Amino acid sequence: MHFLSLLPRPGAHILCGAILLAPLGALAADLNLSVTDGPAAEATLYVALxxxxxxxxxxxxxxxxxxxxxxxxxxxRFTGLVPGRYALRVFADENGNGKLDTNPVGMPIERYGFSNDAKGNRGAPDFEAAALNVETDVQTVIHLR
Structure with missing residues (x-):
């Protein structure tokens, strides 16, 4: 057997790479979010994952x-997520200043919400309360308050 016959044929490394990477694409999931109960007037929704x-x-x-x-x-929608646990924070910027406005004691005066409609005790909920399992495509709803 000749030494050169042991080397991969041209293009074989591309095919092998594609075969190895193909399952990774199958592991990606999308998180589809619907937000409701916002203000009747137009506003900008800010969403963080x-x-x-x-x-x-x-x-x-x-x-x-x-x-x-x-x-x-x-x-x-958030696309191509690696399977795992994710949480969302959202708020409706009703006055267009790009931030969640609060009153003098720090309570939000614009509508906000979290995944799982989680609620905190005098603040934001913890990650576990808001976390969603995203193993395949997921549809979730957040009701603003």
Whole structure:
């Protein structure tokens, strides 16, 4: 047998790589979100996606999106997520200043919500209360309050 016959044929490495990577694409999932109970007037919806308790507590999001909130509702999607646990924070920016406004004691005066419609005790809920299992495509709803 000749030494060169042991080397892969041209293009074989591409085929092998494609075969090895194919299952990774099958592992990706989409998180589809519907938001309801927003203001009747137009507003901007800010959505942040978290993949860890540390990120959620520290507001270090994995991804974020904004979208118009019309008629009190909006829909959006996070695509290609690795299977795991994720939590969402959302708020409706009703006055267009790009932040969640609060009263003098720190209570939100604009509508907000979390995945699983989780509620915190005098603050945001913890990651576990808001976490969603995303193993395959998931549809979830957040009701703003």
């Amino acid at each position: 978290y993949d860890s308790a540390a990120g959620f507590a520290g507001s270090k999001s994995l991804a974020a999106q904004t979208t118009p909130l019309r008629g009190g509702a909006a829909q959006l």
